[in-house]
Amino acid sequence: MEVEPIPTAAAPAPSYAKVVGPPRPTQKPGPSGVQRAPRRQGMAPTPPMSPVAGSATVEAIRPHLSRWVSRNRGTLTYRMVQILTGHGCFGKYLHRVAGREPNPECKHCGAPLDTAVHTLVECAAWGPQRHVMESVAGRIDSLQSMVTAMLRSEDNWAAVASFCEAVMLQKEVAEREREEDALADPVRRRRTGRRLRRYAHLLPP
Numbered sequence: 154m155e156v157e158p159i160p161t162a163a164a165p166a167p168s169y170a171k172v173v174g175p176p177r178p179t180q181k182p183g184p185s186g187v188q189r190a191p192r193r194q195g196m197a198p199t200p201p202m203s204p205v206a207g208s209a210t211v212e213a214i215r216p217h218l219s220r221w222v223s224r225n226r227g228t229l230t231y232r233m234v235q236i237l238t239g240h241g242c243f244g245k246y247l248h249r250v251a252g253r254e255p256n257p258e259c260k261h262c263g264a265p266l267d268t269a270v271h272t273l274v275e276c277a278a279w280g281p282q283r284h285v286m287e288s289v290a291g292r293i294d295s296l297q298s299m300v301t302a303m304l305r306s307e308d309n310w311a312a313v314a315s316f317c318e319a320v321m322l323q324k325e326v327a328e329r330e331r332e333e334d335a336l337a338d339p340v341r342r343r344r345t346g347r348r349l350r351r352y353a354h355l356l357p358p
């Protein structure tokens with residue numbers, strides 16, 4: 154089955170990825186292939202991370218660590234990193250870490266907790282995109298099975314990348330619309346001036 158091309162190096166690097174680690178001054182891919190953003194003038198300092206932050210990502214990659222670090226193909230895009238780390242347009246992240254949603258629920262299906270795994274595996278809103286991905290990469294029921302599939306073939310990697318791009322883009326658009334809704338909860342509204350600068354490191358690019 155044909156898989157849509159993956160937007161890669163040309164895409165601007167993510168602001169959510171900045172929460173994963175300190176940005177570097179260049180846009181060259183790091184050892185894991187993740188594109189990083191240049192440091193922005195006046196950017197607020199990255200908040201301290203919980204000791205368990207990223208543990209789901211580690212669990213997903215650990216069984217394949219040597220293949221992951223020695224692979225010679227497969228670029229991670231901004232939206233793939235959001236799914237791998239759980240840092241991005243997910244209800245749980247936006248509520249608990251970014252403080253930008255009044256609750257952690259999924260705005261697309263009404264589930265009480267929107268996480269990366271919910272988006273990847275469960276959310277009914279992304280059934281068609283999931284079907285396309287799984288028709289190429291096989292059944293994906295966890296972050297670990299996603300990583301296993303990605304490392305199995307180039308086509309699988311592309312199928313996972315296309316899923317992440319299509320779904321996360323729609324989630325980002327929906328988040329912006331909620332943010333611009335004048336009747337929305339004040340916590341969701343677009344921040345300006347000093348308030349914007351304070352939250353700049355958590356905002357989408």
Ligand SMILES: [Zn+2]
Nearest residue numbers: 259261262276
């Ligand atoms: Zn959902």
